[in-house]
Amino acid sequence: MKHLRAAFLAPGVAVMAILFFAPLLIVLAYSLLTRGAYGGVVPPWTGESYARVFDPLYGEILYRSVWIAGVSTALCLALGFPLALYIARAARHKGLLLNLVMLPFWTSFLIRTYAWMFLLRDTGLINSMLLSLHVIREPLPLLFNTGAVILGLVYGYLPFMVLPLYATLEKLDPYLLDAAADLGAAPFVTVWRVVVPLAKPGMVAGCLLVFIPCLGAYLTPDLMGGGKTVMAGNLVQNQFTTARDWPFGAAVSLVLMVLVLVVTRALMRRTEELL
Amino acid sequence: MKRFLALYAGAAYLFLYAPLFVLGVFSFNASKIAAWRGFTCNWYAKVFHDPALLDGTMNSLTIALVATIVSTIIGTLAGYALWKKRLPWLTNSLYLSLLTPEIVTGISLLAFFEWAFHFLHVQLGMHTVILAHISFSLAYVVIVILARLRTLDPALEEAALDLGANEWEVFRRITVPLLLPGIIAAALLCFTVSFDDYVITSLVAGVNSETLPMIIYAMARKGVSPEVNALSVMITMGLGVFILVAGRLEQRA
Numbered sequence: 196m197k198h199l200r201a202a203f204l205a206p207g208v209a210v211m212a213i214l215f216f217a218p219l220l221i222v223l224a225y226s227l228l229t230r231g232a233y234g235g236v237v238p239p240w241t242g243e244s245y246a247r248v249f250d251p252l253y254g255e256i257l258y259r260s261v262w263i264a265g266v267s268t269a270l271c272l273a274l275g276f277p278l279a280l281y282i283a284r285a286a287r288h289k290g291l292l293l294n295l296v297m298l299p300f301w302t303s304f305l306i307r308t309y310a311w312m313f314l315l316r317d318t319g320l321i322n323s324m325l326l327s328l329h330v331i332r333e334p335l336p337l338l339f340n341t342g343a344v345i346l347g348l349v350y351g352y353l354p355f356m357v358l359p360l361y362a363t364l365e366k367l368d369p370y371l372l373d374a375a376a377d378l379g380a381a382p383f384v385t386v387w388r389v390v391v392p393l394a395k396p397g398m399v400a401g402c403l404l405v406f407i408p409c410l411g412a413y414l415t416p417d418l419m420g421g422g423k424t425v426m427a428g429n430l431v432q433n434q435f436t437t438a439r440d441w442p443f444g445a446a447v448s449l450v451l452m453v454l455v456l457v458v459t460r461a462l463m464r465r466t467e468e469l470l
Numbered sequence: 471m472k473r474f475l476a477l478y479a480g481a482a483y484l485f486l487y488a489p490l491f492v493l494g495v496f497s498f499n500a501s502k503i504a505a506w507r508g509f510t511c512n513w514y515a516k517v518f519h520d521p522a523l524l525d526g527t528m529n530s531l532t533i534a535l536v537a538t539i540v541s542t543i544i545g546t547l548a549g550y551a552l553w554k555k556r557l558p559w560l561t562n563s564l565y566l567s568l569l570t571p572e573i574v575t576g577i578s579l580l581a582f583f584e585w586a587f588h589f590l591h592v593q594l595g596m597h598t599v600i601l602a603h604i605s606f607s608l609a610y611v612v613i614v615i616l617a618r619l620r621t622l623d624p625a626l627e628e629a630a631l632d633l634g635a636n637e638w639e640v641f642r643r644i645t646v647p648l649l650l651p652g653i654i655a656a657a658l659l660c661f662t663v664s665f666d667d668y669v670i671t672s673l674v675a676g677v678n679s680e681t682l683p684m685i686i687y688a689m690a691r692k693g694v695s696p697e698v699n700a701l702s703v704m705i706t707m708g709l710g711v712f713i714l715v716a717g718r719l720e721q722r723a
Contacts, residue, residue: 204551309690
């Protein structure tokens, strides 16, 4: 058995080692080197790139990424909770209702973002309609701002919030709700004081699943923000392409990775405590 | 309360589907601008006559197909081995690869390939894209396969061993057939993530390896294009069917 298992594992381990860990090690090495005159990296070894990540100009981008990811996560929680509750308490077709939430997620992320751009741009559907109805004279600036980025992130990752929330709410004993109602609690009070506390593990898991991809978002700020709302992911891309400062881009990448890991650890521990 | 929740859920589903629905409707619009000027199927015809789009589709299909086959085989074998004996370091590494922001995966692979090219005389192209796709889709395969394996009865394998089959025969003749729906589901999922990827692909693609998402991205940046609307509808429908089939297979125990 031992030989067969080793043979089965070998290709998977090789892929992870060569195509995941080795590239990360190279990024680590790059982050500690100096920028070459024509891009690339040259000696000497230095920690200067990391110092720059936290200087005010770039620190602001990192701070903005955390802030945008936080707001998007909070909105997903507020929007996803009643939806998950509805699905969990539905009399029939629970599976179908849940699949309907997940289906757009599995279709192209790029296309879903493009669909919003089609609605929101200056010459997009909403502005054209309002203009032709003479409600407005000038197109409203709906796209290419922070609000649009948050909208794109919420739209993109809402299913990730609903899924774990549904999983905890579905297991909730319906008699608890009846008991609360019998004891005179109004429906909203029941939800707030009975359902919400019991749904905490799902809430923490959902927040983790939404916050992590939002923090590292690249495509949404790029397209919906139109280069005006720069997040950490855009900074990384910019340093590796236009600015050709690989050490700095590498340092930002690793700081982003560390942030992702710290948040994951913290929220995972919180879930374990709650369970 | 019930009525409020139902109303709210209706609005939420509208929020999820309206943008895609509107895009679908306007893919049949006779005008190039976002105002309805009558029905046409011209944009669909145009998609099929655009050589750049056809090339991109071929590239995307080739990449997704090769990456899916390799990833599914490697992932199924690894998933089986992990089911036999848990290896937290490997499982955690796979989860870590899922948590890594796409842009970080992309630039690290780019840096790795550029470094490797110092020793090998190759350049960025289809092969680098395929390698990148195998790397990021492996975790999806292993997770789906492990979930499916947990529903299998270990007694079946034990019975086969008792009856004199060796380990390879057990795997080949007992486990793989039982696991088949899971393997197909994993492959469909893998194909979907690979076919859709833009961020990582755009970084490791070279000349002559432009994929469909890269073309859509370029068009989306330029402005509203009904051709992209039509293309989007076809891709969404195609991927939607894939995912529905994958979901069915996963549920069937």
